[in-house]
Amino acid sequence: MARFAKRVLSIEPSPTVRISELVTEMKARGEKVVSLAIGEPDFPTPAHIVEAAKKALDDGYTKYTPAPGIKELREAIAEKSQRENKIPAKAENVIVAPTKHTLFLTCMALLDRGDEALIPDPGWVSYGPMVTLAGAKPVPVRAADEDGFVPSAETVEQAVTPHTRLLMLNSPSNPGGSVYSRDAMRALADLAADRDLIVVSDEIYEKILYDGEHVSPASLDGMFDRTVTVHGFSKTYAMTGWRLGWLVAPTPLFREIVKVQEHTITCATAFAQKAGVAALRGPTAPIEAMVAEFRARRDLVMKELAKIDRLSTDRPSGAFYVFPQVDAGLDSATLCERILKEASVAVTPGSAFGEAGEGHIVSAARARSSIFRRKVLIPTRHLMEGGEASTASPRDSRGRGTPPTMRCR
Numbered sequence: 001m002a003r004f005a006k007r008v009l010s011i012e013p014s015p016t017v018r019i020s021e022l023v024t025e026m027k028a029r030g031e032k033v034v035s036l037a038i039g040e041p042d043f044p045t046p047a048h049i050v051e052a053a054k055k056a057l058d059d060g061y062t063k064y065t066p067a068p069g070i071k072e073l074r075e076a077i078a079e080k081s082q083r084e085n086k087i088p089a090k091a092e093n094v095i096v097a098p099t100k101h102t103l104f105l106t107c108m109a110l111l112d113r114g115d116e117a118l119i120p121d122p123g124w125v126s127y128g129p130m131v132t133l134a135g136a137k138p139v140p141v142r143a144a145d146e147d148g149f150v151p152s153a154e155t156v157e158q159a160v161t162p163h164t165r166l167l168m169l170n171s172p173s174n175p176g177g178s179v180y181s182r183d184a185m186r187a188l189a190d191l192a193a194d195r196d197l198i199v200v201s202d203e204i205y206e207k208i209l210y211d212g213e214h215v216s217p218a219s220l221d222g223m224f225d226r227t228v229t230v231h232g233f234s235k236t237y238a239m240t241g242w243r244l245g246w247l248v249a250p251t252p253l254f255r256e257i258v259k260v261q262e263h264t265i266t267c268a269t270a271f272a273q274k275a276g277v278a279a280l281r282g283p284t285a286p287i288e289a290m291v292a293e294f295r296a297r298r299d300l301v302m303k304e305l306a307k308i309d310r311l312s313t314d315r316p317s318g319a320f321y322v323f324p325q326v327d328a329g330l331d332s333a334t335l336c337e338r339i340l341k342e343a344s345v346a347v348t349p350g351s352a353f354g355e356a357g358e359g360h361i362v363s364a365a366r367a368r369s370s371i372f373r374r375k376v377l378i379p380t381r382h383l384m385e386g387g388e389a390s391t392a393s394p395r396d397s398r399g400r401g402t403p404p405t406m407r408c409r
């Protein structure tokens with residue numbers, strides 16, 4: 001009989017799994033489902049990046065690379081970090097790995113049993129489990145609707161204990177789409193310095209920015225030495241399947257973090273790293289076109305959601321999600337299940353993103369405008385207004401036939 005490690009038994013399966021299982025079942029039955037539950041751009045990887053990977057394969061880039069990555073890519077990342085983010089990084093500060101893995105490497109290198117890591121609530125679904133897998137305790141810091149989904153220095157300070165080691169920040173954020181202002185970032189940085197915390201700044205949505213400026217905490221005075229910046233190619237270049245990202249860390253942190261890379265994945269995929277160089281050094285027009293489309297979708301979604309008078313949504317300033325508060329008479333998991341069954345649209349329950357995410361649904365702006373309007377907004381709106389979105393009979397969590405009630409905040 002297999003026995004399992006306590007650290008793995010202490011993490012929950014993803015609450016989003018239930019929705020994806022239902023999507024798979026529905027598709028297997030031949031039903032047409034629009035899935036807005038995946039955080040993945042619905043654009044192809046730009047052609048010049050794909051060509052660079054093909055050439056790399058032809059040129060024999062099929063072997064191990066140095067653990068932190070190929071020199072050319074580390075240099076391109078350091079240049080990008082200096083030029084665009086004002087982070088004083090050198091190539092020697094860069095480790096190339098899938099973004100998710102860079103976060104895991106950081107947790108494994110910096111956290112011990114008994115340590116605490118502060119994570120935004122609501123926040124991306126994997127921060128908590130990664131901290132737990134590293135043996136430490138994730139401590140959610142409320143950064144909900146009333147805070148514009150930005151953790152305030154005051155709230156963070158209240159959560160700091162003598163055991164706190166890490167402060168995770170994520171701007172633009174998933175799922176709230178918030179962009180931390182320079183003042184807010186400065187206040188968080190000052191607090192981290194005062195309380196001797198390491199900041200882990202997840203900047204994967206940097207380029208998917210509609211309003212405000214992107215501020216990297218590692219660029220602020222005195223912060224480079226206490227910040228690990230994680231970033232990646234998945235969202236900016238529509239490269240989710242390439243599993244390529246990076247982290248930038250000051251030398252003492254780099255030295256310890258890279259050991260975890262050496263003993264886990266060794267290095268990132270060789271030919272994907274060559275494609276990464278093409279992405280960073282190549283034309284920016286495909287990214288600009290993609291972000292313009294995301295912006296248009298955000299505007300359309302906001303306009304349509306505003307017509308549902310018993311639902312409220314903050315306008316996302318970045319990333320490609322909408323995170324409306326529905327304040328239904330149902331928990332968000334049950335509501336999402338109903339939207340899936342009755343409108344054939346898969347969205348993610350806000351509860352997957354932390355306690356403060358309950359009462360919300362998360363939708364990625366993945367469909368083209370006309371499809372989104374026809375297949376998503378109109379049936380969802382109808383469902384929320386108390387009608388049936390499809391031929392299926394509406395049922396609430398107790399199996400009664402009453403549709404959910406939506407109220408404004």
Ligand SMILES: Cc1ncc(COP(=O)(O)O)c(C=O)c1O
Nearest residue numbers: 039098099100124174204232234
């Ligand atoms: C906030 C955030 N950080 C990190 C990641 C991980 O990115 P990747 O798939 O490139 O590893 C995601 C993916 O959805 C994310 O939303």
